[in-house]
Every structure is written in structure tokens, then in C-alpha cells.
Amino acid sequence: MSDNQENEQLEQRLRTALRAVDPGEAFAPRLMARIAAEPARTARPARAATAASWLAFGLAASVVLAVILAHQWQVRRLEQGREARRQLLEALRVTDEKLNLAYRAVNAREGAAPAQHSGA
Amino acid sequence: MSGDQECTSGDLLTQALAGERAAFAALVRRHQRAVYSLALRMLSDRHAAEDLAQEVFLQLYRNLSAVSSEAHLAFWLRKVTMHRAIDRLRRAPRLESAAPEELAAAASETEPADPLLARRLRALVAELPAAARAVVLLRYQQDLDPVEIARTLRMPLNTVKSHLRRSLAQLRARLGETAVALT
Numbered sequence: 001m002s003d004n005q006e007n008e009q010l011e012q013r014l015r016t017a018l019r020a021v022d023p024g025e026a027f028a029p030r031l032m033a034r035i036a037a038e039p040a041r042t043a044r045p046a047r048a049a050t051a052a053s054w055l056a057f058g059l060a061a062s063v064v065l066a067v068i069l070a071h072q073w074q075v076r077r078l079e080q081g082r083e084a085r086r087q088l089l090e091a092l093r094v095t096d097e098k099l100n101l102a103y104r105a106v107n108a109r110e111g112a113a114p115a116q117h118s119g120a
Numbered sequence: 121m122s123g124d125q126e127c128t129s130g131d132l133l134t135q136a137l138a139g140e141r142a143a144f145a146a147l148v149r150r151h152q153r154a155v156y157s158l159a160l161r162m163l164s165d166r167h168a169a170e171d172l173a174q175e176v177f178l179q180l181y182r183n184l185s186a187v188s189s190e191a192h193l194a195f196w197l198r199k200v201t202m203h204r205a206i207d208r209l210r211r212a213p214r215l216e217s218a219a220p221e222e223l224a225a226a227a228s229e230t231e232p233a234d235p236l237l238a239r240r241l242r243a244l245v246a247e248l249p250a251a252a253r254a255v256v257l258l259r260y261q262q263d264l265d266p267v268e269i270a271r272t273l274r275m276p277l278n279t280v281k282s283h284l285r286r287s288l289a290q291l292r293a294r295l296g297e298t299a300v301a302l303t
Binding site for chain 1: 148149152154156239257291
């Protein structure tokens, strides 16, 4: 017998050996009794699905809120940094002006002193 | 409802969707053989198979609105049965290789011309890994082609073909061993 014939024979035997069997007359009544006995359970998946969708919505909203808050915090920090930099530059400019004034005053005093000596 | 035989599954489905429990019961009677047989040959245990078949139909009752047609109903039932059976085998591996007396009890429900050979073949099929067993059952019990099997089990087509090829080779070899042992 060839391989093909052997396979065909085996396939035929499998069809026969595995043919469907009935669970019996009582199967459907038992199932319908279970369905009739638990009307509340049929409603539960709908409630569970609603709760799950609310939970998912809440989670998504929290994530969006967290991203917005983090973004605002970062913007505020940048603005504070810019303000601090501006104030530092302003302080340096004022100090520079004061130092220039002092320098000019010292120079002016030193320029006047030798003239007074030579005049005397 | 009088006599389910006069209604098509499509009619029954429409009536069941409208809330008629008698129509749903008629649908169950039409499909219980296919669902129970798949479960029985997957689990090799009559009680576990009946329990699984009942769970499948309960799930159908709760999700009936997801089923769109008669063909879809048959596809849905096969798919849910096989996935639930494979899940159950994963959770309770002791069912993977059923006790010989359970296999014999399952076998006694239907005896073909050569009962010994049929029983041996069923025992060998029960020893196949769960995925391969599912493919063999859908092919030789439900007469599905490899494309339909791939869709039902959400498995690549080449994997289905490979399971079929390897399972047949394995079954042939094991049957050969049995024949040699008997002579």
C-alpha cells in the first residue's frame, strides 16, 4: 500500500473514531435551568463593562491632567529662570555703573591733587 | 415554539435575539452535539466536557447580540469551545493525558465497526499536544479545511498544515507500533 493510500485510510479511520457524539436529551434542559436560575448574572457583565469603561476613562483623564500639570510646571520654572537671569544682569549693570562712578571720582580726585601741589 | 426542525438556525437566532428562550433552547439542541464532541475529545472526560459545553452556551446566551448569522454562530461556537478547552488544559495539565478508564468511558458512547481500533485511535489523539489535537479534531470531526481551522484557532495556516502533517505521521507510527506489538 502506498503512503497516500495509507494516509487516506488513516484519515477515514480518524473520521470514524472521532465522529460526534450527543451529550444526551438532558443537556439543553439543564442549561436552560441554569439560565433561568441566574437572571442577575446576565446583567452583571453589563455593569462590569460600564464600571470598566468608567475606570478607563478616569485613568485616561488622570494621565491627561498629569501631562498638562507637568507642562505648566515646566513653563513656570523656565519663566522663573528667565526672571532670575534678568534680575542678575540688572544687578550687574547697576554695580558696573556704581563702580564706574567711583572709579571716575577717584581718578578726578587724584588729577586735582598734583595741580594743588604745583600751585603752592 | 413547535418543532425546531421547521425553523432554520437563522430564524431561531432572530427569535432568540428577540428574547425567546424556547428559540435559544432549540439553537442549543441543534449545536450541542458539535460543541460537546469537541469538548469531549479535547478533554477526554465526559463531566469536564459537559461542564465546558454548558459554559460555552451560557457565554453564547450572554453574548448573543455579537452573533450575526447562522454561519457565524457555528464558527463562534467552535472557536470559543476550542479556546476554552485549550485554556482548561493549560490550567489543569492532568487532563492532558486522561486516565485510560475515562478514555474507555468516552469511547463507549459511540462504537464504530472496529471498536478496538477506534478506541486506540482516540487514545492516541488524546496524547497529542493540545494545539495539534485541536487541529486534528477540527479537521476530522468537524470536516473543516485548513484555512477554516487557521481562522478558528487564530493560528497561521502553515502551522495548521504542519500540525496536520506531523500528527498524521505520529499517529501512523504509533498505530504501526501497536500492530507490531499485537502480532
